[in-house]
Amino acid sequence: MNRFSAAFILSISLCAAQPAKTRTISLADLKDRIRGGWAGQMFGVSYGAPTEFRFNEKIIPVDKLPEWKPSKVDNALNQDDLYVDMTFAKVLDDKGLDATTDDFGAMFKNARYNLWHANLAARRALKRGVPATLSGTPKYNAHANDIDFQIEADFIGLMTPGLPQVANDIAWRAGRVMNYGDGIYGGMFVGCMYADAFFESDPHKVVEAGLACIPAKSPYGQLISDLMTWHKQNPNDWEKAWHLIEEKWNKREPCPEGALKPFNIDAKINGAYIALGLLYGDGDMTKTIQISTRAGQDSDCNPSSAAGVLGTMLGWNRIPDQWKSGIPPLANRKFQYTDFTFETIVDSTYNRALAVVKRAGGKVEGDKLTVPAQAAKAPKLEVWDDYGSPAERVAINDPRWQWNGHWTDESSRNTGSRISSTKGASAEISFEGRGVILVGLYLPDGGLADVYMDGKLASTVDVYPDEDASKGGESVYHDFALKPGKHTLKLVVKGEPYQGSKGAKIALSNLVVFR
Structure with a gap:
């Protein structure tokens, strides 16, 4: 028998202390809703895929929306929204419901598969010996607030019907691998909306249920609370709500690729676009998907989660054919990088849901599943980005940089960088702030460098991505715990390849300063 995690035991004891209430759902309805949830993700992501990050800080015009044909859902078989989600679910199938953060990290x-942002930073940290319990923290991951876990947490809600505390416990263990604070809360928000969707027909209450699962004082919680207020004030004008989101919350993106740029992959603002679709879609699949898409930024992931939640609320049988009819022809084809087909991920999720409910004190009687009542309980508050906001992005052609040794200037090309593999070549810059990200490229032929802060060796870094693809806009080095004031950062190229790399290059693009 698997051992109970401490958090899981706590969730059960808290549930037992509540008044004896239960909810029932037929086994057929449970499976139908799970099927609807996975289907919603598939056509949501497939619909929005052509617009992903092509409309940043702007609403997508109606005439720029993709033309939908049900056959286009086959795009979902190759989407990381689905296959990463499923490989996390596989950990629970293989290791049991008590799978640890280390288990998720090992997978x-x-x-x-190739990864990006918080996921890529986490995998690089894991391969360099950082424990899975720390690979999502800002010390090792400049993308700690990014959207990654939020788009991978759907599997949690789909296996925890009506059990928000259990959903949060699993999310805390899995999300820790690549995110921290708001980055984890995004997965909890999404997971708890799914959990509530099995028993709730009102999208507004589902959003409230998601909000109840995260700390009210977190930036993420404050944004969703703001959105719910704005929805009440402007119940028929989602574009007004979108503008209010932009005005108040699209200011402090710390991601090295997005800081001080229109690009924003922050979990909370994209999570607000999920909620925007649900609140203003009013239970209509087309409206929900189109609003979450038209909000822009990560406009395939957001409608995927929104449609997944709504698909769970409706169940497969109530989803309009114009959306779901493309799935049966491919229902037995495998998703890339997984052993799952649509049919087998539905079955796997259904079996895990039964196991979770039974463990929480529920039971199967005939064709009915009885689920114990469980109130939402937010986790502890984690806030790491209260050190300041991105205040300046210093380009490599700024005269404040001092370049020594041989560097190739590619600032006018797509790379926008200076590149060197010459031992001893250096780049130095002085700045005033309390946090900094040295931004560059991860390269298949990337090498090693020493980074000095205020004359002291701070870290030896590498820019190898652990995959055969270049990645721009990444953190070569970052420090969010500097004392406010003047500092000098210096990077010295070692002229040595990282293990597995094809070369010794270091490519630098700019410096993001936080004040």
Whole structure:
């Protein structure tokens, strides 16, 4: 028998202390809603895929929306929204419901697929010996607030019907691998909306249920609370709500690729676009998907989660054919990088849901599943980005940089960088702030460098991505715990390749300063 995690035991004891209430759902309805949830993700992401990050800080015009044909859902078989989600679910199938953060990290470390942002930073940290319990923290991951876990947490809500505390416990263990604070809360928000969707027909209450699962004082919680207020004030004008979100919350994106730029992959603002679709879609699949898409930024992931939640609320049988009819022809084809088909991920999720409910004190009687009542309980508050906001992005052609040794200037090309593999070549810059990200490229032929802060060796870094693809806009080095004031950062190229790399290059693009 698997051991109970401490958090899981706590969730059960809290549930037992509540008044004896239960909810029932037929086994057929449970499976139908799980099927609807996975289907919603598939056509949501497939619909929005052509617009992903092509409309940043702007609403997508109606005439720029993709033309939908049900056959286009086959795009979902190759989407990381689905296959990463499923490989996390596989950990629970293999390791049991008590799978630890280390178990999730071990899977992630050895995953064969390409990754981006918080996921990529986490896998690089894991491969360099950082424990899975720390690989999502800002010390090792400049993308700690990014959207990654939020788009991978759907599997949690779909296996925890009506059990928000259990959903949060699993999210805390899995999300820790690549995110921290708001980045984890995004997964909790989404997971708890799914959990509530099995028993709730009102999208507004589902959003409230998601909000109840995260700390009210977190930036993420404050944004969703703001959105709910704005929805009440402007119940028929989602574009007004969108503008209010932009005005108040689109200011402090710390991601090295997005800081001080229109690009925003922050979990909370994209999570607000999920909620925007649900609140203003009013239970209509087309409206929900289109609003979450038209909000822009990560406009395939957001409608995927929104449609997944709504698909769970409706169940497969109530989803309009114009959306779901493309799935049966491919229902037995495998999702990339997984052993799952649509049919087998539905079955796997259904079996895990039964196991979770039974463990929480529920039971199967005939064709009915009885689920114990469980109130939402937010986790502890984690806030790491209260050190300041991105205040300046210093380009490599700024005269404040001092370049020594041989560097190739590619600032006018797509790379926008200076590149060197010459031992001893250096780049130095002085700045005033309390946090900094040295931004560059991860390269298949990337090498090693020493980074000095105020004359002291701070870290030896590498820019190898652990995959055969270049990645721009990444953190070569970052420090969010500097004392406010003047500092000098210096990078010295070692002229040595990282293990597995094809070369010794270091490519620098700019410096983001936080004040």
